[in-house]
Amino acid sequence: MKNKTIAVIGGDLRQTHLAGLLAQPEKKNTVYAMFMESDMNFPKGVIRSNALEGVLPKCDIVIFPLPLLGTDGYINTPLTNQSISFEQCLYWIPPTAAVLGGMIPASLMEEAAKKGIELLDFFCREEFAVRNAWPTAEGTIEIALRELPTTLYGQVCLITGYGRISKVLARLLQAFGAQVRVAARKYSDLAWIQVSKALPVPMEQLSDSLEDVDLLVNTVPTRILGEKELSRLKSSCLVIDLASKPGGVDFETAKNLGIKTIWALSLPGKTAPITAGEIILDTVTNILTERGTHHG
Amino acid sequence: MKNKTIAVIGGDLRQTHLAGLLAQPEKKNTVYAMFMESDMNFPKGVIRSNALEGVLPKCDIVIFPLPLLGTDGYINTPLTNQSISFEQCLYWIPPTAAVLGGMIPASLMEEAAKKGIELLDFFCREEFAVRNAWPTAEGTIEIALRELPTTLYGQVCLITGYGRISKVLARLLQAFGAQVRVAARKYSDLAWIQVSKALPVPMEQLSDSLEDVDLLVNTVPTRILGEKELSRLKSSCLVIDLASKPGGVDFETAKNLGIKTIWALSLPGKTAPITAGEIILDTVTNILTERGTHHG
């Protein structure tokens, strides 16, 4: 993205950093950062402005945050006190602009389409998910290091599920000298786990692999850790649930059993906002490269 | 597989070892090894017999080799002087038997189907391919260590393609302290390569990443290394092609340019026949487990 006029709207430190990267002098972009005025370390070269009507009509590219909407239905803008609706923004965005965001609701897609604008969701991109697995794994390690009264070295760690995060996390835990097990369903996943020098646990044998576990990390977004499973764990076992809602752990039961459980969501934005901003930039760049001309 | 009567037919040391594993006393199988009499280290507990009519009718399981057929159209039997056709065997196999083999031609499938027998191909299984990536990667390292007059440490290694073997090989080369690059096409593969701490090379930029390469390993089964690419390599670069026929390297041109090229096929059976036999056993076991009753 070079020689473009770009608006970066809302979001957290990831968006601020994204704006800063887009505003690096060699890129010769004009970059507006909107509705993130409370960031203390605001990057150089970025123009602060909350004037939708002044900024958006001249933009080539508009980047909304991840997630695009907050729980209140307005744009997700933790770094401002103002509430802005997507409709307010859409009104001023020209049909020539490329418009991107993360976790865009279908209803907004339709609304924009009526105006002839295709909303592009960077959160759906496989490479975005792959790259984000790394900060997620690092954030998980940070939690484990902080919470466990032992070294990770020598601990028995069980990961349930073998998706992107599992793959990265298993490697990291092995580097720490932990004994790593991964529970998965498919024969091919179990083969990969073995090839990665971890111990494969067929999911149907999960219950038999819990007794000596010191750290259990769940990545499966269905309730696979219920009373039957949790009651087999040592009370000193730390459980970290990385699965999105409703999560994979019966938190109530875990609490009653005295098992410490941490439900860690959205780690990249929390533990490594600068890296997370870079990942958004790279993904947005890929999307625009695929679309060809960058609208210009 | 326990308490079964099993015939293991033809093939190389992988099959011999497979027969030995099946014949371990605790499994209580009766195992016949057919047409592999020239193996010097024949495993204990296995019964040698080439009498099809005596053995096959009583078998629960019949395991043909990988590949099932040799280039002469007969069963692939490098460890005997005899030629046996698949039809000769099929004649004596009871319809109750589970019959397995590797790389089974469609014509044989049909022939067996007429007799009510479903041929099961373990070579098609994803977990078989994944597990075999490891001995293939080890065999590749062995070739590189033998051929290069330098350590792998510090060398620039480029792998083309990012399939199973690439993933394992890249890790191993990194462990040796090589600088590893991997060329791939998809954004998500490039993201995985980066997450794995190797340098991702978009395939369309392959030509620009060749000049300083000391070891090039190809895994892509189309001719991606032609004159344009090969002429950019240092003459001291070693090229190892792991791609099945027709291979990914223009061997003629490489030869004219004085670039040493090794086309290494079927490494697992050559460099680690015992491990390769174990992998066949595990895959066959998975297949029979999925089918349920083991025909018994």
Place this chain on the structure above:
Amino acid sequence: MKNKTIAVIGGDLRQTHLAGLLAQPEKKNTVYAMFMESDMNFPKGVIRSNALEGVLPKCDIVIFPLPLLGTDGYINTPLTNQSISFEQCLYWIPPTAAVLGGMIPASLMEEAAKKGIELLDFFCREEFAVRNAWPTAEGTIEIALRELPTTLYGQVCLITGYGRISKVLARLLQAFGAQVRVAARKYSDLAWIQVSKALPVPMEQLSDSLEDVDLLVNTVPTRILGEKELSRLKSSCLVIDLASKPGGVDFETAKNLGIKTIWALSLPGKTAPITAGEIILDTVTNILTERGTHHG
């Protein structure tokens, strides 16, 4: 250590856990934990008692904490409100007992010698220092993960000094995908750094290797990071000083330059008290094994 009567005196959670390990049923020891009554998770099988005259005269082994003395000159007892002098204890220890502790001042050695008791310092043992390098490195990683707004992946990390902690920390940072440099003086250390796949920096060229550093970890206990060096760092660089007093960083200057500096001492006891207790146990066991009869 089996069938012994043992007093574990003072100290933090490491000592509590040490007492718990010594009291495991199969060891058949009688274990007294003295002056650590505020530990909430007191291990099973350990007898709490602060009655020196009742406990010490019958002990085969007495284990003081690390460090043995607090800054107030009394025994280091953070888990009690009482102040106990070493002399009070020494009075009741029989000359047949093996008496151990960590960082024992020479004056106490002499005092005990007058009574015919040799104080054994586990902190001086090489294997103790080696084993403790691991929790120290893990604690350093925890700080870096917490403080840096980026992933460790891809960051430039410089470690000054190449002792035990450096060796372990460099490996861990490499596993995170950081670019690791280590500054050292000796040719043989620089060779080891290279062999470990990190970038060796001769100490006299340290100043030239600072500009792009994101994380600087010092392990050298002399002031090697003064104004000249610190002023070359990026203001976003995180500095962690692991060196014991007086530390290796000019903290005042770092503060004036706006560089965040964390002086992290005694990490094993803080981040992994249970592991640290195990390491003390193993070292004490080695010491007593070397002395032969265990006084019994």
Place this chain on the structure above:
Amino acid sequence: MKNKTIAVIGGDLRQTHLAGLLAQPEKKNTVYAMFMESDMNFPKGVIRSNALEGVLPKCDIVIFPLPLLGTDGYINTPLTNQSISFEQCLYWIPPTAAVLGGMIPASLMEEAAKKGIELLDFFCREEFAVRNAWPTAEGTIEIALRELPTTLYGQVCLITGYGRISKVLARLLQAFGAQVRVAARKYSDLAWIQVSKALPVPMEQLSDSLEDVDLLVNTVPTRILGEKELSRLKSSCLVIDLASKPGGVDFETAKNLGIKTIWALSLPGKTAPITAGEIILDTVTNILTERGTHHG
């Protein structure tokens, strides 16, 4: 080393490559390669000459091979048919020259001293030994990959001794997914082995750790593997002895027990002569840097 006149005398491909590196244009050296005329890939820029009286008197630096002498008492010159004595060379070397070589016998040291020449032995340097540990470890891996009918993955590997080669080899074997044990004597070495995530075996318990070993690599130069130890090994175990004469294995007994044993000496020169030449260059450079003026 720049702007020097240098003679590189005798030796194998390491010396040829060393000469080539010294003759790189940017170094502006005049480099003579003597008594290595049968190397087919002779490097550019190097002057071939066997005329001692013409070359040596004008040299600033003279580099003899490693080892300096062959078993016949003449200079070690495998790449020529001629026999040259050290005395012949010494006669023509000016007292101003820096003279280096590897494994220099004391008698030659004395002889040279009479002429006022100090012979400098690069083989004695710690950094030389450290750097050479890497090609030695790679060569050992190559042997193991070639000889074992299994993958290294999953095999039980035992290394006796914990010197430089062991440290590097243990890491590499771990990267292959082998189960690595290391036998050592000192508590601090055992602690390092543990910290490196291998299994420490106290040397006095060596006999009890042999039964399930698939690959045994000895680095201890005393006969520690006698009949008692060898008879505990599986007959399929591969033994590689890296120890210099007399070696650490009772080869006769191993043979009688049917255990394959490979005595692998001088691996760097054999498996990675180019890298080995670079290591000699770096070490020679260090030596001359320490001596200060480079005689110029």
